[in-house]
Amino acid sequence: MKCVVCLKRVPDTGTRIKIDSSGTAIDDTDVEWIVNPYDEFAITEALTHRGSDGEVIILALGPEETTKEIRTALAMGADQGILLQVQRPPTDPLQTAQVLASALKELEFDLLFFGCRGVDDDNCAVGPMVASILDIPLLSDVIQFDVEGSKATVQRETEGGHEIGNMPLPCGITTQKGLNEPKLPSLPGIMKAKKKPLEIRPVELPDSSLEIVEMSFPPDRPPGKIVGEGADAVPELIRVLQEEAKVL
Amino acid sequence: MGQNILAIAEIRDGEFRSVSYEIIYQARKLAESTGGEAIAVAVGSGITEKAAELGHWGAHRILVLDDPRFEQYAPEGLTETVLAAAKTYDPSTILFPASRRGKDLSPRVAARLQSGLLVDCTDLEISEGHLVATRPAYAGKVLLKIRPKTLPAVVSLRPKAAGKPVRSEESAGSEVVALSDLNLEDAQLKTQITGFEAAAGKKLDLTEADTIVAGGRGLKGPENFNILEDLAEALGGTVGASRAAVDLGWRPHEDQVGQTGKTVNPGLYIACGISGQIQHIAGMRTSRNIVAINKDAEAPIFGLATYGIVGDLFDVVPRLTEELRKIKDAEH
Ligand SMILES: Cc1cc2nc3c(=O)[nH]c(=O)nc-3n(C[C@H](O)[C@H](O)[C@H](O)COP(=O)(O)OP(=O)(O)OC[C@H]3O[C@@H](n4cnc5c(N)ncnc54)[C@H](O)[C@@H]3O)c2cc1C
Numbered sequence A: 001m002k003c004v005v006c007l008k009r010v011p012d013t014g015t016r017i018k019i020d021s022s023g024t025a026i027d028d029t030d031v032e033w034i035v036n037p038y039d040e041f042a043i044t045e046a047l048t049h050r051g052s053d054g055e056v057i058i059l060a061l062g063p064e065e066t067t068k069e070i071r072t073a074l075a076m077g078a079d080q081g082i083l084l085q086v087q088r089p090p091t092d093p094l095q096t097a098q099v100l101a102s103a104l105k106e107l108e109f110d111l112l113f114f115g116c117r118g119v120d121d122d123n124c125a126v127g128p129m130v131a132s133i134l135d136i137p138l139l140s141d142v143i144q145f146d147v148e149g150s151k152a153t154v155q156r157e158t159e160g161g162h163e164i165g166n167m168p169l170p171c172g173i174t175t176q177k178g179l180n181e182p183k184l185p186s187l188p189g190i191m192k193a194k195k196k197p198l199e200i201r202p203v204e205l206p207d208s209s210l211e212i213v214e215m216s217f218p219p220d221r222p223p224g225k226i227v228g229e230g231a232d233a234v235p236e237l238i239r240v241l242q243e244e245a246k247v248l
Numbered sequence B: 001m002g003q004n005i006l007a008i009a010e011i012r013d014g015e016f017r018s019v020s021y022e023i024i025y026q027a028r029k030l031a032e033s034t035g036g037e038a039i040a041v042a043v044g045s046g047i048t049e050k051a052a053e054l055g056h057w058g059a060h061r062i063l064v065l066d067d068p069r070f071e072q073y074a075p076e077g078l079t080e081t082v083l084a085a086a087k088t089y090d091p092s093t094i095l096f097p098a099s100r101r102g103k104d105l106s107p108r109v110a111a112r113l114q115s116g117l118l119v120d121c122t123d124l125e126i127s128e129g130h131l132v133a134t135r136p137a138y139a140g141k142v143l144l145k146i147r148p149k150t151l152p153a154v155v156s157l158r159p160k161a162a163g164k165p166v167r168s169e170e171s172a173g174s175e176v177v178a179l180s181d182l183n184l185e186d187a188q189l190k191t192q193i194t195g196f197e198a199a200a201g202k203k204l205d206l207t208e209a210d211t212i213v214a215g216g217r218g219l220k221g222p223e224n225f226n227i228l229e230d231l232a233e234a235l236g237g238t239v240g241a242s243r244a245a246v247d248l249g250w251r252p253h254e255d256q257v258g259q260t261g262k263t264v265n266p267g268l269y270i271a272c273g274i275s276g277q278i279q280h281i282a283g284m285r286t287s288r289n290i291v292a293i294n295k296d297a298e299a300p301i302f303g304l305a306t307y308g309i310v311g312d313l314f315d316v317v318p319r320l321t322e323e324l325r326k327i328k329d330a331e332h
């Protein structure tokens, strides 16, 4: 199978986010970058469907530094990478989807993989947007994915349980935790990755459909209180929950 | 551009999910500021008679597509239906619940309209005639105020974030209109959902629960989660978990709260044996009340908690359950 994985570079989840002087974007200095955690499931899944005559292509839209995250994916076992290079990646998912979709039109893939969510902007949007633009079927939040012949069968997570579905190829999924155990890069994998093809293509972004007016921190929570120690504090906890918080 | 607000209801097993009422109620509020109509769109199988209910939550007009092909979620068909409704009623905003389906469907609609998508909003206002949305990003570490630059704006609204909707005894005089001449071909509906398996023992999804009792590595093993199940039952809540508990295989993946799990905003979140690392906090910091039970007085979770008990959860939690049951019994 020819598989394409869309990969996003995001700040490490342990990062303390700072806001830059414009007040509408995060401050990038001192940020550690990683492969979006959900995209690790996507890469791992693509590798299991590659088969002997297939390939796994990593497609990322981002600044030049994104080659580092693409190399990580190549070290996990992917075959080649394409970076759609911009100065700064858009926060508007529509811009991202439009650029990715136009690159994907030339790739003739069988299977297309996205994470369910970029853990930065939390858009959860690029996968379904790209599928809609390309007019291919896609199911999101997938936790089990099987391909037989020209048909894919999936289980997807939904409120209160799992939905079971199917779709014809070519098709896409967005990955949810539970799909697989991500395959970490091995030392030989890292060595091999250095020699794998990685193409850098500068691209222009279409106009943004959104304007960020302001970025701020959520208000601090009012200071809490320790109601006591051990099981003896339980009656006091119940009292404050009833009388102050009024949640019981 | 019109001033109407479209609200896309969510139907499962032939019933409206409560998020439907929330978005219709919000659509009504927006329509009152824009001077347009709040128009509900209901697509499902065998729903025509039930659709009038939406009028009690504020819909001026209810568009219904009653078609057996929509018994289950059918993303391509729903996209076409919403686009057709948008074409006829020229809305300035299309509202979806930020549920699993709404989050899958709204991007498709936005992409087809080439319109701005405002995801998982917690507040919407009309300022000088323009929509401004507030939404969290980085799992709640920051808040964004965003304006769409193209209309109609496609918006998903976080469940429970904008307050409880109120059902009025009187319907908003709503008219039920059948969406008929859509000519949806079977071939357009490539993605098929064929079934649903309910998760074992789960009553309510974490994202919709009003009370969550969550456990972490401090629980020491999967068998001990029964003490949290008991507390959750006494409170009428649902059990969640930290990633540590999930990665150890003690709880299923869908129970994980945090930056790479679910973002929850219940009225009461009780964290038991959870240290409160940044990725966990990101998913639950908007809970109205947070109770922490931890034996380490220095655990970061106490910095966030509304109320804390320093102590061994194996003593505190069963006692709490016992006291709550006593109160409940006394009420009966
Ligand atoms: C990319 C990435 C994504 C992540 N995403 C998430 C996420 O979405 N959600 C998430 O939760 N984490 C996430 N994490 C993990 C996070 O960093 C922490 O490792 C995790 O939250 C810790 O879980 P914990 O609090 O259960 O365990 P610990 O940090 O080990 O804390 C256990 C706590 O239990 C207390 N305790 C022990 N015994 C008792 C007792 N008998 N009574 C009372 N208290 C007791 C201890 O004092 C301690 O505070 C992520 C990490 C990474 C790298």
Ligand SMILES: Nc1ncnc2c1ncn2[C@@H]1O[C@H](COP(=O)(O)O)[C@@H](O)[C@H]1O
Binding pocket: A005, A006, A007, A008, A009, A036, A038, A039, A042, A059, A060, A061, A062, A089, A093, A096, A100, A113, A114, A115, A116, A117, A118, A119, A121, A122, A123, A124, A125, A126, A127
């Ligand atoms: N800049 C990008 N480059 C490549 N893929 C992306 C990009 N942004 C988002 N994606 C893909 O879309 C998924 C969901 O991201 P988002 O819609 O931003 O939450 C990610 O997990 C990626 O698979």
